[in-house]
Amino acid sequence: MPRxxxxxxxxxxxxxxxxxxxxxxxxxxxxxxSGEFVAIMGSSGSGKSTLMNLxxxxxxxxxxxxxxxxxxxxxxxxxxxxxxxxxxxxxxxQNFNLLARTSALENVELPLLxxxxxxxxxxxxxxxxxxxxxLGDRMDHLPNQLSGGQQQRVAIARxxxxxxKLILADEPTGNLDSKTSVDVMAxxxxxGKNGITVVLVTHESDIAAFASRVIEVRDGRVLVDxxxxxxxxxxxxxxxxx
Amino acid sequence: xxxxxxxxxxxxxxxxxxxxxxxxxxxIIIGVGAVxxxxxxxxxxxxxxxxxxxSMGSNLLIIMPGTSVAGGAHGGxxxxxxLTWDDLKAIxxxxxxxxxxxxxxxxxxxxASEEQNWSTRVSGTTPDxxxxxxxxxxxxxxxxxxxxxxxxxxxxxxxxxxDKLYGPNSDPVGQTLRxxxxxxxxxxxxxxxxxxxxxxDYDDAVSIPTTAYLSKIxxxxxxxxxxxxxxxxxxxEATRRAEIEIAALLRDRHHLxxxxxxxxxxxxxxxxxxxxxxxxxxxxxLLSSIAAVSLLVGGIGIMNIMLVSVTERTREIGxxxxxGAKPRQILIQFLVESLTLSTLGGLLGIxxxxxxxxxxxxxxxxxxxxxxxxxxxxxxxxxxxxxxxGLYPATRAAALDPIDALRYE
Numbered sequence: 028m029p030r031x032x033x034x035x036x037x038x039x040x041x042x043x044x045x046x047x048x049x050x051x052x053x054x055x056x057x058x059x060x061s062g063e064f065v066a067i068m069g070s071s072g073s074g075k076s077t078l079m080n081l082x083x084x085x086x087x088x089x090x091x092x093x094x095x096x097x098x099x100x101x102x103x104x105x106x107x108x109x110x111x112x113x114x115x116x117x118x119x120x121q122n123f124n125l126l127a128r129t130s131a132l133e134n135v136e137l138p139l140l141x142x143x144x145x146x147x148x149x150x151x152x153x154x155x156x157x158x159x160x161x162l163g164d165r166m167d168h169l170p171n172q173l174s175g176g177q178q179q180r181v182a183i184a185r186x187x188x189x190x191x192k193l194i195l196a197d198e199p200t201g202n203l204d205s206k207t208s209v210d211v212m213a214x215x216x217x218x219g220k221n222g223i224t225v226v227l228v229t230h231e232s233d234i235a236a237f238a239s240r241v242i243e244v245r246d247g248r249v250l251v252d253x254x255x256x257x258x259x260x261x262x263x264x265x266x267x268x269x
Numbered sequence: 270x271x272x273x274x275x276x277x278x279x280x281x282x283x284x285x286x287x288x289x290x291x292x293x294x295x296x297i298i299i300g301v302g303a304v305x306x307x308x309x310x311x312x313x314x315x316x317x318x319x320x321x322x323x324s325m326g327s328n329l330l331i332i333m334p335g336t337s338v339a340g341g342a343h344g345g346x347x348x349x350x351x352l353t354w355d356d357l358k359a360i361x362x363x364x365x366x367x368x369x370x371x372x373x374x375x376x377x378x379x380x381a382s383e384e385q386n387w388s389t390r391v392s393g394t395t396p397d398x399x400x401x402x403x404x405x406x407x408x409x410x411x412x413x414x415x416x417x418x419x420x421x422x423x424x425x426x427x428x429x430x431x432d433k434l435y436g437p438n439s440d441p442v443g444q445t446l447r448x449x450x451x452x453x454x455x456x457x458x459x460x461x462x463x464x465x466x467x468x469x470d471y472d473d474a475v476s477i478p479t480t481a482y483l484s485k486i487x488x489x490x491x492x493x494x495x496x497x498x499x500x501x502x503x504x505x506e507a508t509r510r511a512e513i514e515i516a517a518l519l520r521d522r523h524h525l526x527x528x529x530x531x532x533x534x535x536x537x538x539x540x541x542x543x544x545x546x547x548x549x550x551x552x553x554x555l556l557s558s559i560a561a562v563s564l565l566v567g568g569i570g571i572m573n574i575m576l577v578s579v580t581e582r583t584r585e586i587g588x589x590x591x592x593g594a595k596p597r598q599i600l601i602q603f604l605v606e607s608l609t610l611s612t613l614g615g616l617l618g619i620x621x622x623x624x625x626x627x628x629x630x631x632x633x634x635x636x637x638x639x640x641x642x643x644x645x646x647x648x649x650x651x652x653x654x655x656x657x658x659g660l661y662p663a664t665r666a667a668a669l670d671p672i673d674a675l676r677y678e
Binding site for chain 1: 281585587671
């Protein structure tokens with residue numbers, strides 16, 4: 028039986044906080060298919076960030092198995108995980124994490140740099156990615172010359188440029204006003220149509236409303252896992268105008 | 270990601286903080302510059318010393334009549350004329366390692382042209398003296414053997430004497446020079462030689478044949494040579510041998526038993542030169558060690574700034590790891606950054622060192638000698654400093670956990 032894009036089987040993650048053992052994930056099992064737009068919700072300390080880090084191959088589970096695209100990745104080395112993040116994943120962060128004093132284009136090129144692509148191919152693909160997020164005319168701008176929404180779109184272009192199967196977004200709208208947040212959610216919704224899976228961590232239910240599936244985490248366990256009719260994000264004028 | 274791309278990423282990162290990058294390299298610039306400048310100047314000083322001794326004459330030994338010891342009190346050199354004319358002949362004919370030997374009798378006295386007078390050193394000598402001293406003529410002819418044989422009243426002048434008596438740029442050949450009221454015919458002017466290593470002006474001298482000196486200027490004891498003997502050895506290597514052989518010969522001729530001090534002294538200028546050279550070398554070594562220490566301090570400066578940079582860019586490192594940088598690539602990136610800093614510092618240091626050496630050389634009128642090997646070593650060493658002191662910060666960067674790094678505030 029072909030596996031789903033993401034399959035977690037009884038994943039446990041323990042941390043040592045000094046002498047105390049903290050169980051961040053207490054046996055999580057879930058499956059996410061290609062093209063899904065999943066929102067992971069939970070209060071702070073619920074384990075949602077740990078879950079995100081594991082799904083994003085930034086961390087390894089203490090026990091349990093994780094299959095990404097049919098391959099088990101739970102026991103890979105740091106270098107192998109880096110390779111997977113580079114080729115199969117894209118990250119979007121709350122605080123954008125763009126390199127300061129570096130142009131939008133160069134920021135977007137970053138994942139391709141670690142793929143070892145030659146300069147002209149990098150620039151070409153980064154340009155295409157920026158056009159995809161409607162920032163074709165801001166390529167040479169530095170992050171501090173861009174608005175918050177534009178910065179986050181540069182970050183999304185950076186996540187997209189490596190043509191990943193999965194994009195992980197950690198509170199991507201946390202630093203944005205509500206109108207720009209809707210723009211960004213519209214962008215994420217459009218990715219699903221192209222077969223890109225989006226996993227979004229948020230604690231705002233009106234942001235989670237744009238997802239087609241909501242997973243609620245509490246005390247390291249999946250509390251609720253429900254599909255929903257996603258609220259359609261209206262493409263704001265700012266995005267279509269630019 | 271290949272090395273070239275890594276270097277470009279590193280240079281871009283350094284360019285984002287131009288002032289800090291420059292200040293960081295300053296330690297290396299000063300260190301390398303100081304090493305290069307001190308060595309260049311040290312080599313220049315060495316060359317200067319060599320040149321000075323070479324101008325006194327090569328393979329040169331000077332034999333002085335001995336000290337008298339009267340009641341335990343030592344007189345100075347020449348306080349007793351112990352060298353004889355026969356000693357000179359014996360040295361010339363019996364010592365194989367000696368090429369030439371010439372007497373030099375001298376005294377300071379008043380000399381006068383038609384218009385001027387001047388007090389200078391008047392020497393009685395033979396043509397060989399000029400050969401031993403490597404002293405060519407600028408004008409006219411040198412003393413000849415027949416001048417010595419006939420006791421001709423002819424004189425060869427040094428440039429300083431010409432300037433004082435006849436005026437600069439004048440040609441005194443054919444004019445009359447009075448020494449102690451005795452007229453001498455000026456037959457030649459010696460080439461300018463400059464100063465001795467102790468500051469004596471070689472050009473402030475008048476040379477006349479020994480015979481004329483003895484008969485007209487200052488009669489001496491008949492058999493005794495009341496001056497010095499200049500000896501030119503056959504080669505540089507033979508100088509030391511000549512010194513030993515002459516000493517043995519003179520002890521034998523003077524019937525000195527074992528245990529009795531020499532009644533003469535031999536100065537070996539080659540040895541004096543090498544002693545002086547040794548002195549400059551020691552000084553250069555000392556100075557360049559101090560400079561090397563400043564290179565080390567520069568390296569610590571690089572390490573310090575790289576550590577600050579790693580801390581400051583923790584989030585950047587986390588992000589690079591999140592988008593797929595392997596720990597090794599992060600390590601190499603930071604290593605290349607520190608290497609770039611130190612190598613750039615090394616190159617700028619070379620420029621600074623050369624300019625400094627050039628300035629000092631022209632200020633003190635010293636020759637400046639650039640040693641290419643020192644430049645290569647300095648750059649290599651600064652590169653090494655970059656790797657050694659960059660390794661720890663780079664390792665720390667590579668060991669960061671991407672999750673913690675991304676969350677770092």
